[in-house]
Amino acid sequence: MGRDETETYITVPSFFKCPISLDVMSSPVSLCTGVTYDRPSIQRWLDGGNNTCPATMQILKSKDLVPNLTLQRLIKAWSDSVGSSAVNSPDPASVREIPTVEEVNDSLTRLTIEKDEEIRLEILLRIVRFVKDRDANREFLYRKTDLVPMLVDIVTTAKKIKLVSTAIKILDIIIEKGNERDRERLSNLTLTNGGDFLKAIHLAIQRGEIESKIESVTVLEVISSVDTKSKMMIAERDGILTEVIKSISTETDPNLIEASLSFLITISKSKRVRSKLIAAKTIAEIKDILLTEETITVAVTEKSLKLLETFSSKREGRSEICSGGCVEGVVKKLLKISTTATEHAVTILWCLCHVFKEDKTVEETVERSNGVTKLLVVIQSNCxxxxxxxxKDLIKVLKVKSSASALAAYETKTTHIMPF
Known part of the structure; x- marks a missing residue:
């Protein structure tokens, strides 16, 4: 997210900013160490049972807060000159300037020693502003080799859901755009911390806001993409698959449905996980998506059919698909959504009717749903x-008399290989 050309960014003198919040101080007070903080920030620090100066880590001989009236007058004069409405606006996006690289370095150092969750949250929110500002900032954070372990530790140990969600947000940005090394490091950290990280991710999906749910599912997808061991580790964590399957309900936010389907496609590459997903009634949720009158999004439909195609490679998956209207939903999406969706739909029907032929009622459903006509059009399409x-194989299997002329010249000796 780059800066809008119409936005005005205020350059704040560094000594006007609280060392804890990095925002302009409204009520500057000094500790006995001589360091000045904004009163609300330092009060939270002291109320948390701390007896050190946050900036210097010196033990405080006194916890008295002395108003810094000189600095307060300077801040007042400065804010009047730039416009107090701009400085005091309640909208953080328009007020808080983007931290510098030096400030972010300082913030990362503070995170290694800071224990107060409110202050840690303020630090992470500054890093979010930094990383969202421009690509160069993201590149800077990618090179911080200790950042991923630090964020994993915060997600694992934090008690406040907002702090957990903010750490996950930064993790999502880092590992999604980062290199394979970061992904492997995250997977290894997840494997070695006894499941606490996955427990926190589960809670974020369960209780977080929509954006946090999406980011959490995306992080899970990245972890599961590393190897089979990672896939099984996630699948065997109580509640995670169940919660993600709930997220593909047609009543859910479309962006969350898409993210959840992407994760399920990735994790289902493991045959053992595939069986777990089938047993957890994932196909029933996909059926509802396919039978919905209004297409949720093109991407959601494509991913739903892709996942269904994966499930059709297993006998129990085919059995679920053949019951309860799922085949009708597949035929319904033929030629209606996109070339990709059509190709997935044809592959599913081909598996059911041509390769395995376990349930003859499928052929009747395809014929009844006008599937033969659609398949004739597919033959002439750009698939x-x-x-x-x-x-063509499907039309021959269905033995529809009306298609005899179209198939008069068709004869195949091709041996097909299952596309899984």
């Missing part, structure tokens, strides 16, 4: 040659 061949 891949393999998918067009599958459509």
């Amino acid at each position: 891949s040659p393999m998918v067009r061949q599958m459509a």
Whole structure:
């Protein structure tokens, strides 16, 4: 997210900013160490049972807060000159300037020693502003090799859900755009911390806001993409798969549905996990998406069909697909959404009707849903040659008399390989 050309950014003198919040001080007070803080920030620090100066870590001989009237007058004069309404606006996005690289370095150092969760949250929110500002800032954080372990530790140990969610937000940005090393490091950290990290992620999906849920699911997808061991570790964590499957309900936010489907596609590459997902009635949720009158989004439909295609490789998956209207939903999406969706739909029907042929009622459902006509159009479409061949195979299996002329010249000796 770059800066809008119409926005005005205020350059704040560094000594006007509280060392804890890095925002302009409204009530500057000094400790016995000589360091000045904004009263609300330092009061929270002291109320948390701390007896040191946050900036110097010196033990405080006195916890008296002495108003810094000179600095307060300077801040008042400065704010009057730049416009007090701009400085005191309640909208953080328009007030708080983007931290500098030096300030972020200082913030990261503070995070290693800071224990107060309110102060840690303020620090992380500053880092969020920094990392969202420009690509160069993200690149800077990618190079911080100790950042991912630090964020994992915060997610694992924090008690406040807001602090957990903010740490997950930064993790999401770092590992999504970062390199394979960061992904492997996160996976290894998750494997070695006894499941506490996954427990925190589970709670974030369960209790967090929509944005936090999406970021948490995205982090899970990245972890599960590393290897089979990571996939099984997540799948065996009580409640995670159940919670994510709930997230693909048609009543859920479309962006969360899409993120959840992406994660389920990634984790289902493990055959053992695939069986778990089928047993957890994932197919029933996909059926509801396919039978919904209004398409939620193109991406959601494509991913739903892709996941269903993966499930069709297992006997129990095919059994679930063949019951309860799912086949009708697949046929319904033929030629209606996108070429990608059509190709997934044809592959699913091909598995059910041509390769395995375990349930003859599927053929009746396809015919009844006008599937043959759609398959004839698929043969003439811009789908891949393999998918067009599958459509021809399906029409032969369905033995529809009306298609006899279209198939008069068709004869195949092709051996097909399952596309899984």
